[in-house]
């Protein structure tokens with residue numbers, strides 16, 4: 038077994054090395070091991086300096102999120118940190134890689150902090166709805182000042198070594214070999230006679246804390262974290278450093294930290310964190326079903342999606358062959374891929390050599406024979422069943438036995454595609470989201486005949502290319518787009534009932550959606566949705582007002598950002614939305630043709646009409662077994678559709694407002710608008726009758742499945 042803590046002796050210096058793979062989380066076992074190591078060091082009078090270092094790629098990356106829902110651990114952390122801080126010899130934190138959350142707070146309790154130039158420091162707590170509760174709010178301001186501390190806590194973003202040195206978070210940036218440099222630093226301290234230097238004994242400059250200062254930071258917290266309170270609570274905790282002695286400050290911080298843990302925003306964010314891990318698990322798949330190897334990938338279609346998918350593989354270091362029908366379309370696709378990498382270079386994400394390496398992993402072809410060695414081949418050609426069947430026929434002829442044959446279709450029947458070839462067991466859907474190299478979500482669609490091995494391989498593949506997979510069964514729209522249908526339907530209808538696109542989008546954005554749905558339409562291209570609805574008209578309810586706002590704009594040649602106008606107007610080269618009376622005129626005329634009355638709506642009605650159908654459809658999806666669990670539905674909408682993580686995703690949100698309230702809402706609109714779109718999901722009715730929640734549904738099903 039791997040001992041978590043090793044101590045090394047270098048003359049009168051002791052190095053405590055913590056090795057808690059994969060990322061040096063401060064687990065209960067790590068805390069115990071550190072406590073014991075410190076006791077031994079403190080008892081040894083020959084030790085003159087102590088260094089705390091970690092093995093692996095990082096210093097500590099934070100507390101164990103798994104402990105958040107259990108009993109509070111603040112007192113234990115406080116005692117352990119006090120042990121570090123209380124040492125009577127210099128205690129040096131040597132922080133390579135990332136130091137995150139509780140890991141950084143531990144270093145704050147050490148006497149000196151040093152790091153290599155590549156190190157990064159971050160306190161992400163407020164984004165999880167909590168505050169740095171292991172002394173962070175009390176020690177950080179004492180080291181770097183109130184303003185810097187608040188900036189770092191609110192930004193919740195990595196601070197680099199240069200900046201950290203500048204503000205006094207670390208004492209020295211160590212170039213060259215880090216392990217040697219750290220020892221030299223300790224020797225230097227000893228030769229200079231530098232002793233312990235306790236952060237807790239410092240004080241902040243209380244004069245800075247004027248009412249204006251506080252008001253400015255509170256305004257910043259509200260701006261950065263609308264609908265949330267953790268950032269405001271963090272400010273309250275930081276303020277306490279100016280008025281409370283350190284020990285009392287820690288107790289005040291603990292009180293606030295425990296208050297934040299029970300807020301909806303904290304529970305929701307942590308729910309999504311775990312849901313994203315859970316979604317990788319496939320119910321009922323035997324442990325001995327193992328993934329096939331993934332050494333080489335193929336992509337058919339070098340368009341928007343195919344290009345993005347190829348980039349995702351290249352980013353993960355996997356060679357990929359991409360095919361298009363003509364040399365010309367292939368070259369065009371590859372040039373788009375090239376410019377995507379180029380923009381990554383421009384933004385400083387990768388350097389030119391890395392770009393060349395990744396481009397080198399992508400090979401273009403017009404011949405299916407080049408897929409002979411591919412372990413997975415993903416089809417991303419035009420959305421046509423005949424075409425896709427032809428492509429799969431070609432793949433069937435050349436692919437090696439056992440290769441995964443995947444379709445990126447959004448609307449076509451994966452089972453029908455699979456049934457058209459000789460190896461349906463190897464066919465799955467891999468539904469990427471645009472841009473495929475950026476968006477984390479991947480819906481893995483399990484066809485009727487998909488083998489367990491194919492599903493396991495698809496889930497593993499997602500991990501390799503750093504996607505968040507969610508398993509879906511075959512249905513029109515799978516999980517995400519199927520839920521989108523009613524949400525967008527109502528947003529569009531509201532614009533026909535007289536609301537401006539701006540008003541509808543604003544209500545949705547104030548709720549927390551990353552972007553209002555009408556702005557999303559403009560971005561994606563209004564023609565995309567209109568074409569899908571035309572092709573699939575037979576699938577939709579017989580409602581003459583259905584998806585008519587986008588159809589009207591489409592008929593007027595307003596296709597969104599790409600034509601400079603859609604629901605909004607755009608200036609060339611700029612994505613800023615401008616209100617447009619011409620759009621309003623078109624919408625009003627279409628409304629008149631459809632005899633839709635114009636009337637004002639409350640914010641509440643706008644929100645409920647868009648969100649309730651989304652929640653209701655999610656519940657239907659659960660009931661039909663399309664999604665494995667409610668938390669998977671949450672992952673789809675948080676990772677793929679900009680649903681606010683701090684609301685936990687649609688199913689968590691349904692539980693938050695209460696299923697009885699959702700049911701009553703659906704019934705209210707059913708009574709008003711008729712049952713065509715507003716019939717409550719039978720499972721919703723049942724859960725309300727039984728007094729259960731969607732979380733209960735997940736728990737109970739987990740019990741059955743395992």
Ligand code: NAI
Nearest residue numbers: 338339340341342361362366417418419420445446447471
């Ligand atoms: P696109 O029109 O940008 O690209 C399609 C590519 O396929 C073109 O480069 C075309 O030359 C190529 N192609 C056509 N026939 C071919 C053939 N016989 N052999 C080889 N290549 C051929 O389309 P896009 O947007 O990339 O969509 C591709 C697929 O992905 C569709 O099934 C679509 O429904 C799906 N999808 C699209 C999303 C989006 O946001 N655009 C999101 C998720 C899925």
